[in-house]
Every structure is written in structure tokens, then in C-alpha cells.
Amino acid sequence: DAGITQSPRHKVTETGTPVTLRCHQTENHRYMYWYRQDPGHGLRLIHYSYGVKDTDKGEVSDGYSVSRSKTEDFLLTLESATSSQTSVYFCAISGVPSNEQFFGPGTRLTVL
């Protein structure tokens, strides 16, 4: 299995609080992605990174920010969580875009 972990695995928080999810990889892959998965919507890209300090928005980036200060870590921050951000969040990594993505185990976030 690709060396990719996510923390925390489960989190319950209240509306208006900040939340940071961490993705850590040991594969030295250049590309890292954050997705959210909701029933009936498949996976939707939130943000992605194509190198240290190089990030770009995905299709559902509003309300989210990311940072990548090291190759191995990609952080997703919800500045002020809302109930609509209740979801399962997956991190993925890839060496090059033409290759497959390797997915982490997911983080289940509940915003009350």
C-alpha cells in the first residue's frame, strides 16, 4: 500500500469553528489532492498541489484553504466550518498526472 495517512480519521465539531485536516505521504509524490465525497456526488476536487507551495483550486474550493510547506504534508483548513461541510474527505497522491492516484483512508467530518 502507498504510504499515505490522514488525521484525524473522525472529527465532530461545531459550526463556526476552524478545522484542519492533515494528509501525510511517505512516497515523495509531487501531486497531492483533497476531495470530498458526498452521496450522489462522487468525489469532488477541493484543492490540489503540484509541488511545495504550489496549489490550485478545484471545483468546490469555497470555504476551504490549503497549504503545503513540505513535500510530505498537505493541510486542508476549514476557516469557519459549516454544516454543509459535513462530509468524508479523502487525500490522494500521484507521481505524475497520467498515473493513478493513491488514496488515503479518509476523514469523516461532522459539523453540528
Next chain:
Amino acid sequence: AQSVTQLGSHVSVSEGALVLLRCNYSSSVPPYLFWYVQYPNQGLQLLLKYTSAATLVKGINGFEAEFKKSETSFHLTKPSAHMSDAAEYFCAVTNTNAGKSTFGDGTTLTVKP
């Protein structure tokens, strides 16, 4: 722009029957196409990928997919379903210029004994 459409959010087959999961895509550049499988409470894992080397692609667990450019399709098939194939399946297209992928909404496969 790129997009993926998976026809049928739920597919049910009997054990031993043919599995056919449909995927149509649109892409402004030659696409890289993928099928992933997700078992309950797990992340996605790769079934197979098309990267222009061959139009018929074989993957793990007996699955295969055929790239048809004229139909912009990449349907997933398996000749004989097994109970262990019950899962959610996702088709994805990658724009290598932009470095990002678009996933379909997924198809849940149920296998009946």
C-alpha cells in the same frame, strides 16, 4: 473542460452474470481514463487505467474496459460477477496538462446470490 458521466447510479446483477458499468467522458485533450473501486469505509483503489497504449485494458479481479474514442466511452466489464465484486465503482478522467482529475458520481454494484 472535462467531465465524466456514469450511467446508472445502481446496477444489480446475479452472481455469475455479466457486469457492465457505463462511463462516458468529455475532454478537450487526449484523456487518461481510470476506473477505481471503493469498498465500504475504505478509500478508492485502482482497477485499471487507459493511457493510449491499447484500447482494451485489463485490470485486476477480472475486470476490463474498452476505450472507444468515437463514442467517448470507457465502459467497464467483467464476464462473471462474484459476490466480492459488490462495491462502488468510479470512472475518472485526467487532464495531464492541468494535473487534475474529474470523477463520475459513482455506480453501486450489487451482486445477488
